Amino acid sequence: MTISATVERHLADAGIAYNVIPHDHTGDSMSTAMAAHISGESMAKAVVLKDAKGYVMAVMPATCKLSAGEMYDVLGRRLELASEDELADIFPDCDPGAVPPLAAAYGMEAIWDDSLVYLKEIYFEGGDHDNVVHVNGEDFRKLMGDAQRAHFSHHM
Numbered sequence: 001m002t003i004s005a006t007v008e009r010h011l012a013d014a015g016i017a018y019n020v021i022p023h024d025h026t027g028d029s030m031s032t033a034m035a036a037h038i039s040g041e042s043m044a045k046a047v048v049l050k051d052a053k054g055y056v057m058a059v060m061p062a063t064c065k066l067s068a069g070e071m072y073d074v075l076g077r078r079l080e081l082a083s084e085d086e087l088a089d090i091f092p093d094c095d096p097g098a099v100p101p102l103a104a105a106y107g108m109e110a111i112w113d114d115s116l117v118y119l120k121e122i123y124f125e126g127g128d129h130d131n132v133v134h135v136n137g138e139d140f141r142k143l144m145g146d147a148q149r150a151h152f153s154h155h156m
Contacts, residue, residue: 006106007133016135016139016142019134021038022131023036025129026130029125030063032129033123040063042122043132044059044061044123045059045060045061045062045099046059046099046103046124047059048082049081054108056075056109056110057111059101059103061113063156064115065154067152067154070150071152074152084096095127097129098125098129099125100125100126100133101125103147104145109147110147111148112144113150113153117141118137119140121136122134122137122140
């Protein structure tokens with residue numbers, strides 16, 4: 001598999017120039033960054049959370065972990081991780097665990113971490129564990145659109 005059809009369509013519809021970088025199969029975003037020879041700080045990962053109001057995609061660098069307390073402070077919602085079964089339903093054209101950080105492509109609310117805002121280059125999983133998508137920072141900001149931006153993660 002390469003990038004998901006949903007991601008490919010979303011990037012094309014937004015007029016975003018991108019390239020796909022193949023790498024050895026990996027199981028998590030930091031391993032992906034290392035396998036693709038890129039900085040973990042410029043590798044955007046997605047964590048899908050939920051509550052009674054619905055799903056929220058939190059987008060942050062691969063080098064960071066989510067702070068539930070700070071997320072509550074920002075959104076005023078007590079969120080929990082979406083299950084693997086829920087993720088399979090939401091991202092049917094993606095391999096398990098290879099969630100692209102493009103919430104709008106999947107009709108989901110997003111919040112993204114401040115630490116990604118000024119990066120010149122951003123990389124992310126496009127739906128499988130064997131390729132990363134590379135876009136410039138300006139285009140990534142365009143992809144995030146009007147998603148809320150806040151500080152909600154900390155380096156691991």
